[in-house]
Amino acid sequence: MRIAIVGTRGVPANYGGFETFAEELGQRLVERGHEVLVYCRDRHSGTHFLGMRLCTLPTIRHKYLETIVHTALSTFHLLGQRQDVALYCNAANAVFCWMPRVVGTRVALNVDGLERKRKKWNRLAKAWYRLSEWLATFCPNRAVSDALAIREYYRQEYNSETTFIAYGAEMGKLTTRVALDELGLEPEGYFLYVSRMEPENNALLVREAFEQVATDRRLALIGDAPYSDDYIARVRETRDPRIVIPGAIYGQGYKELGSFCYAYIHATEVGGTHPALIEAMGRGALVLYLDTEENREVAGGVGLPFTAANLPEVLRQVLSLPEAERERLRAAAVSRVQERYSWDAVTDAYVALFEELCTDRG
Numbered sequence: 001m002r003i004a005i006v007g008t009r010g011v012p013a014n015y016g017g018f019e020t021f022a023e024e025l026g027q028r029l030v031e032r033g034h035e036v037l038v039y040c041r042d043r044h045s046g047t048h049f050l051g052m053r054l055c056t057l058p059t060i061r062h063k064y065l066e067t068i069v070h071t072a073l074s075t076f077h078l079l080g081q082r083q084d085v086a087l088y089c090n091a092a093n094a095v096f097c098w099m100p101r102v103v104g105t106r107v108a109l110n111v112d113g114l115e116r117k118r119k120k121w122n123r124l125a126k127a128w129y130r131l132s133e134w135l136a137t138f139c140p141n142r143a144v145s146d147a148l149a150i151r152e153y154y155r156q157e158y159n160s161e162t163t164f165i166a167y168g169a170e171m172g173k174l175t176t177r178v179a180l181d182e183l184g185l186e187p188e189g190y191f192l193y194v195s196r197m198e199p200e201n202n203a204l205l206v207r208e209a210f211e212q213v214a215t216d217r218r219l220a221l222i223g224d225a226p227y228s229d230d231y232i233a234r235v236r237e238t239r240d241p242r243i244v245i246p247g248a249i250y251g252q253g254y255k256e257l258g259s260f261c262y263a264y265i266h267a268t269e270v271g272g273t274h275p276a277l278i279e280a281m282g283r284g285a286l287v288l289y290l291d292t293e294e295n296r297e298v299a300g301g302v303g304l305p306f307t308a309a310n311l312p313e314v315l316r317q318v319l320s321l322p323e324a325e326r327e328r329l330r331a332a333a334v335s336r337v338q339e340r341y342s343w344d345a346v347t348d349a350y351v352a353l354f355e356e357l358c359t360d361r362g
Contacts, residue, residue, distance in 0.1 A: 010040025113271030147272035168343035179253035202267035
């Protein structure tokens with residue numbers, strides 16, 4: 001099949017979950033003999049990456065316009081490409097999903113989570129996301145949810161069925177420690193937090209909770225975000241020498257940090273399945289997670305939940321856990337990812353969906 005991936009920043013993955021999703025899924029589709037076209041915002045050094053063909057188009061670098069403008073241009077370009085299937089990412093792009101259908105391309109839309117709940121959006125942006133949720137129920141041929149909680153939301157709110165396909169993650173620890181050396185961290189000597197630094201992801205909450213805990217271990221707050229300068233400045237306002245805040249780290253360095261942390265702290269409160277949580281579990285990290293429905297769904301009892309009020313207490317609890325209990329939780333996390341969140345199983349599910357859509361067209 002000829003498959004286009006639309007609505008992300010593109011590959012190589014240097015931003016967030018959808019970009020990692022495009023890279024991991026796209027390369028596996030290529031390995032299975034499919035042709036993959038990925039629309040990108042940032043120019044790569046070549047026209048291909050891991051077998052995927054790249055199409056870089058401009059956009060307006062603006063908090064409220066960047067995604068919509070790029071997806072619009074990508075869609076207009078897509079109309080002349082004779083693709084069998086277009087996979088759109090982000091419910092905000094639902095308004096464009098009917099257009100490729102006019103020229104015979106089948107369209108699937110991964111709706112992600114409930115983005116309208118993010119505090120960074122103004123009333124107009126939140127209204128757009130709300131409208132886009134409704135458009136997602138009929139503009140694409142099929143809507144995809146990566147969390148059971150999101151699938152149930154669309155059932156209850158719109159009486160609409162989505163196809164559930166989980167997110168994926170790699171498994172196993174790395175042996176290299178370059179990123180740790182650069183940050184002055186020791187194996188098992190630090191708590192790790194990784195996310196875009198936006199208010200709903202609670203980096204500030206994690207930093208302030210850690211500052212209340214007496215320990216020689218350190219805290220590495222990894223992440224960045226466009227259009228969040230004020231919040232990031234607040235996160236960085238600390239005099240605690242145990243805390244390192246280097247910004248975003250991708251690729252090998254990110255994997256190394258997940259492989260050697262004492263525990264991983266996942267504090268996101270908005271969205272569907274969060275890639276960083278699954279990826280930490282796949283590396284065998286001891287996981288602490290904010291107690292939301294979506295996070296409980298992923299962790300499934302293999303981590304320790306916390307609330308905004310009791311995070312310092314949970315951090316102290318983790319520090320006092322016997323080694324045998326820590327190892328049990330780590331092994332259980334890896335097993336859960338292997339059973340539910342492998343990239344090969346995710347690719348199988350998308351291929352089955354695309355084949356079904358193409359058969360329906362026939």
